Amino acid sequence: MALATAMAYVAGWNYIACALFITFDVVARSLLGFSSAATIEVTGYMLAGGIAWGLAHTLARRAHIRVDVWVNRLPLRLRAVLHLVSLLLLGAFAVFCAWSAAALVDESLLFDAHDNSALRIPLVIPQGIWTFGIIAFCLMITVLALESALSLLLGRPAELDALLGSRTLEDETEEALEAVQMAREGTR
Amino acid sequence: MIAVVFLLLLLAAAVFAAVTGGQTVPVWEILALTGVFLLFFGAGVYIAAVLGLLGILIGLTFSDRPWWAFAGQTLWGPSSNFVLVAVPLFLLMGEILLRAGLSDRLYRALNVWLNRLPGGLLHTNIASCALFSAISGSSVATAATMGSVALPYFRDSAYNQRMVLGSLAAGGALGNLIPPGITFIIYGLITETSVGALYIAALLPSILVTGLFILVILAHGLTHRMDRPPPLPLGMKLRALLGLVPTLLLMLLVLGSIYAGFATPTEAAALGAVGAAVFAAAEGKLTFRLLHASAEATARNTALLGLIIFGAYLLNYLLTTINVPQALAGFIGGMPLPPWAIMACILALYLALGTFMEGFSMIITTVPVVFPIVTALGYDPIWFGVMVTMLVEIAQISPPDGTVMYVLQGMRPKPGPITDVFVGVTPFLAAYLLAVVLMMIWPEIALWLPGVMG
Amino acid sequence: QGLPPGPKVSVVAVTQPLPTQPQYTRVDVPLLREQTAQRSNGRVEVQLSTHAERNLSGTELVRLVRSGQADIAAATLTTLSGDVPILDGVDLAGLAPGIDGAKRIAEAMLPVVNRDLERFGARLMVIYPFPAQVVWCRQPFSGLAELKGRKVRTFGNSLVDFFTALGAQPVSIGFPEVYSALERGVVDCAITGTGSGVAARWPEVTTHVSNLPVSWALAGYMVNIAWWNRLDPQVRSFLEGTFREINDKQWELGAAATRDGLDCATGKAEGCRIHTLATRPITEVPATEADRAALREILEKSVLPGFVKRCGARCGEVFNQVIAPIAGVRAGG
Numbered sequence: 018m019a020l021a022t023a024m025a026y027v028a029g030w031n032y033i034a035c036a037l038f039i040t041f042d043v044v045a046r047s048l049l050g051f052s053s054a055a056t057i058e059v060t061g062y063m064l065a066g067g068i069a070w071g072l073a074h075t076l077a078r079r080a081h082i083r084v085d086v087w088v089n090r091l092p093l094r095l096r097a098v099l100h101l102v103s104l105l106l107l108g109a110f111a112v113f114c115a116w117s118a119a120a121l122v123d124e125s126l127l128f129d130a131h132d133n134s135a136l137r138i139p140l141v142i143p144q145g146i147w148t149f150g151i152i153a154f155c156l157m158i159t160v161l162a163l164e165s166a167l168s169l170l171l172g173r174p175a176e177l178d179a180l181l182g183s184r185t186l187e188d189e190t191e192e193a194l195e196a197v198q199m200a201r202e203g204t205r
Numbered sequence: 206m207i208a209v210v211f212l213l214l215l216l217a218a219a220v221f222a223a224v225t226g227g228q229t230v231p232v233w234e235i236l237a238l239t240g241v242f243l244l245f246f247g248a249g250v251y252i253a254a255v256l257g258l259l260g261i262l263i264g265l266t267f268s269d270r271p272w273w274a275f276a277g278q279t280l281w282g283p284s285s286n287f288v289l290v291a292v293p294l295f296l297l298m299g300e301i302l303l304r305a306g307l308s309d310r311l312y313r314a315l316n317v318w319l320n321r322l323p324g325g326l327l328h329t330n331i332a333s334c335a336l337f338s339a340i341s342g343s344s345v346a347t348a349a350t351m352g353s354v355a356l357p358y359f360r361d362s363a364y365n366q367r368m369v370l371g372s373l374a375a376g377g378a379l380g381n382l383i384p385p386g387i388t389f390i391i392y393g394l395i396t397e398t399s400v401g402a403l404y405i406a407a408l409l410p411s412i413l414v415t416g417l418f419i420l421v422i423l424a425h426g427l428t429h430r431m432d433r434p435p436p437l438p439l440g441m442k443l444r445a446l447l448g449l450v451p452t453l454l455l456m457l458l459v460l461g462s463i464y465a466g467f468a469t470p471t472e473a474a475a476l477g478a479v480g481a482a483v484f485a486a487a488e489g490k491l492t493f494r495l496l497h498a499s500a501e502a503t504a505r506n507t508a509l510l511g512l513i514i515f516g517a518y519l520l521n522y523l524l525t526t527i528n529v530p531q532a533l534a535g536f537i538g539g540m541p542l543p544p545w546a547i548m549a550c551i552l553a554l555y556l557a558l559g560t561f562m563e564g565f566s567m568i569i570t571t572v573p574v575v576f577p578i579v580t581a582l583g584y585d586p587i588w589f590g591v592m593v594t595m596l597v598e599i600a601q602i603s604p605p606d607g608t609v610m611y612v613l614q615g616m617r618p619k620p621g622p623i624t625d626v627f628v629g630v631t632p633f634l635a636a637y638l639l640a641v642v643l644m645m646i647w648p649e650i651a652l653w654l655p656g657v658m659g
Numbered sequence: 660q661g662l663p664p665g666p667k668v669s670v671v672a673v674t675q676p677l678p679t680q681p682q683y684t685r686v687d688v689p690l691l692r693e694q695t696a697q698r699s700n701g702r703v704e705v706q707l708s709t710h711a712e713r714n715l716s717g718t719e720l721v722r723l724v725r726s727g728q729a730d731i732a733a734a735t736l737t738t739l740s741g742d743v744p745i746l747d748g749v750d751l752a753g754l755a756p757g758i759d760g761a762k763r764i765a766e767a768m769l770p771v772v773n774r775d776l777e778r779f780g781a782r783l784m785v786i787y788p789f790p791a792q793v794v795w796c797r798q799p800f801s802g803l804a805e806l807k808g809r810k811v812r813t814f815g816n817s818l819v820d821f822f823t824a825l826g827a828q829p830v831s832i833g834f835p836e837v838y839s840a841l842e843r844g845v846v847d848c849a850i851t852g853t854g855s856g857v858a859a860r861w862p863e864v865t866t867h868v869s870n871l872p873v874s875w876a877l878a879g880y881m882v883n884i885a886w887w888n889r890l891d892p893q894v895r896s897f898l899e900g901t902f903r904e905i906n907d908k909q910w911e912l913g914a915a916a917t918r919d920g921l922d923c924a925t926g927k928a929e930g931c932r933i934h935t936l937a938t939r940p941i942t943e944v945p946a947t948e949a950d951r952a953a954l955r956e957i958l959e960k961s962v963l964p965g966f967v968k969r970c971g972a973r974c975g976e977v978f979n980q981v982i983a984p985i986a987g988v989r990a991g992g
């Protein structure tokens with residue numbers, strides 16, 4: 018869990034770095050007359066890495082989108098079972114993604130593939146970082162699935178609901194208000 | 206839901222192919238898949254998993270090729286695409302502006318000028334959302350930012366709470382339509398149309414929609430008379446304009462850099478994010494904590510969209526492999542209906558999907574299928590991009606499911622049922638739909654400006 | 660020639676970036692799809708689509724063929740060079756000022772690059788050209804030397820080396836954004852085929868186009884070897900015949916389309932038959948002797964060493980063995 022959070026912060030700061038990098042490139046091109054000639058590729062890799070490294074944390078924060086209008090009206094016991102089923106299905110998809118990503122890295126190794134940018138970056142590096150994020154996502158799903166299965170076996174469906182249920186309106190509100198609070202702090 | 210729609214379309218295409226080509230149709234397989242997915246949705250399965258697993262099942266059922274051997278490339282392509290880099294950058298900009306309180310200053314400045322009109326502060330809601338939309342590319346960010354700023358002003362006022370919520374939701378739904386916008390970037394990516402041209406085309410339609418919103422509020426203000434606040438001296442009003450400066454400068458930076466030729470639309474998003482941080486620093490609010498919190502929120506929201514992209518691209522790849530879009534385009538193009546009627550059906554389909562679907566997933570899963578039909582019918586890709594964006598925005602404020610409305614409901618200072626938001630947004634929804642009809646009758650509203658400038 | 664009756668063969672082919680390109684509408688559709696169906700009496704059925712329709716960027720085509728997703732695929736060689744570096748050597752900037760030279764180099768290199776490609780389960784059957792890659796600018800210029808200091812949109816390593824050596828500033832922007840980048844001056848110039856430039860309506864946003872072919876955007880049709888070897892020998896020789904015809908047609912089209920694109924761009928209606936006539940004609944900048952000399956010098960001093968550096972010493976040896984006798988330029992001094 019802590020690792021997933023740390024990975025998400027890395028992903029987030031990576032976007033800040035990305036903004037600075039592109040800004041630098043635009044300024045350098047317009048005013049100084051040079052550009053890195055690999056911005057498109059490098060920032061693309063930063064996006065891929067950012068997406069993959071944020072996946073596990075997003076799941077832990079229960080922020081991945083589900084269609085849960087019906088589920089939330091069901092009795093707690095049934096709802097808990099359905100949460101676990103949904104998680105397992107997500108797990109099946111995530112494992113497929115991780116397997117395909119690993120196969121892609123393997124293929125890039127076979128080709129000794131480089132991109133067409135001026136830096137000729139070996140594709141194994143960005144694709145490897147990306148794959149690592151997806152594998153971490155799979156691990157997070159496994160951990161959550163084990164925890165939920167345990168709660169279900171012990172007859173504590175409420176715990177499972179808290180673990181996997183979608184973010185409630187209160188969660189969303191709390192976050193927005195926290196952000197506004199931060200904005201107000203400086204003024205008073 | 207969308208998966209079900211896709212399967213039904215698939216069924217229609219297969220039946221059509223059978224009628225014309227005399228092949229056997231796997232009707233039962235398709236019906237079984239549809240059933241499985243109705244069940245999935247009932248169980249509240251993650252959208253990305255539904256799309257991805259549907260793709261995998263379609264691949265296993267209909268393709269005789271080892272499609273899985275290419276799946277890694279199918280996922281890697283969109284996740285490392287430079288054009289999509291704009292998405293986290295716009296989100297980052299919104300997070301920084303929200304946390305730095307720049308949006309509050311914007312609201313106060315506009316308020317001084319607009320609060321004596323019939324409808325009062327409600328006009329400020331629309332105007333501040335419209336201005337904020339001109340720097341932010343996301344509707345949810347616009348609604349969250351301006352909503353959190355505006356709602357406290359209405360805490361103990363005589364304003365109709367429903368209209369307050371409705372006007373803020375409607376204002377939020379300008380976020381993508383007024384350039385810049387994430388929807389245009391994704392549409393441009395899928396259809397290979399120029400994002401710059403889409404932005405220009407969206408200018409007049411966004412003025413039209415904003416104008417219709419103002420008319421709605423005027424009508425409300427004239428029928429529900431309220432005491433006007435005392436007039437302020439002109440000097441004070443002029444000084445209040447200073448609050449607009451950061452927003453206008455950011456607008457100049459983001460849109461100006463595109464049209465002055467310094468930056469492409471994706472690069473402009475990066476300039477906006479850095480510019481927002483610079484203004485936060487000028488206000489003395491650029492702390493590590495602010496950046497850290499903004500980074501986390503950006504990472505989370507990008508990952509959420511990224512996972513849906515994984516599912517959607519896998520599904521799209523398999524649908525294309527078994528020739529569904531082409532068959533569907535041929536099928537619809539061959540229907541004995543005039544092009545405008547087919548277009549009306551497509552728009553109606555978007556409206557129907559929009560009542561229960563989130564706009565982003567809607568565009569990424571449907572445009573690859575619908576776009577070839579649209580061009581085959583002879584409609585302009587730029588015009589259609591603006592139309593799709595308007596429909597996606599409408600989806601955000603059409604009950605019962607709309608992210609923008611949920612965000613506002615979550616921020617209400619005084620609790621109340623979500624139906625308040627639903628009722629409040631309805632007149633604005635009607636105005637938005639009127640704009641769509643006008644665009645259908647006079648496509649020039651979108652196409653005139655690019656024609657003049659290009 | 661025809662094909663005797665037998666079990667049906669269903670072929671998946673993914674060729675050309677866009678469905679509107681003449682390479683697709685004038686060669687692939689009539690020869691690869693319609694003529695094979697007709698001559699084989701429906702026995703060979705080719706399911707044909709383009710990169711755009713399959714959501715592909717063009718760099719991943721070797722992998723597409725290798726994975727068996729497509730039996731036949733066509734793509735430009737420079738975009739594939741990330742996976743198979745030697746492919747870049749067939750079409751270096753400045754290597755072939757005329758289309759005949761490009762064709763001789765392509766024919767000589769075909770068996771050589773296949774040694775590399777076959778390790779990955781793919782084989783090139785045909786190498787063919789797109790219209791000559793030429794420079795388009797939004798401001799007047801009379802020769803290559805005047806591009807110094809300008810921002811030029813390029814793609815691929817050898818063009819980046821080429822324009823850097825010219826003293827221009829290479830900028831990488833995705834093809835769909837180049838139109839507005841030229842319009843607003845994000846870039847001053849851009850390089851693409853004469854035909855692609857006209858098709859993308861570049862004459863609306865540029866004023867001058869050079870007629871000096873910097874390179875040819877050579878492309879190739881690949882097949883999946885396992886699939887190819889499994890084919891009924893009669894079907895295989897039938898398809899070999901089709902590839903031979905495609906080869907001839909594509910080279911013919913490459914030559915015709917190069918001139919046609921320039922005529923369409925400059926508003927010469929009588930020569931503009933393949934592409935659409937530009938609404939705002941622009942000026943053609945004729946290549947000078949100085950330009951040709953500069954092209955050759957940069958090839959020797961920058962482009963070729965850059966290629967050998969990326970691809971390895973072995974590529975330099977291959978170049979000297981196969982291409983040097985034709986082009987008259989040697990790698991490594």
Ligand code: NA
Nearest residue numbers: 338380383385
């Ligand atoms: Na916007």
Ligand code: NA
Nearest residue numbers: 559560600606
């Ligand atoms: Na909706």
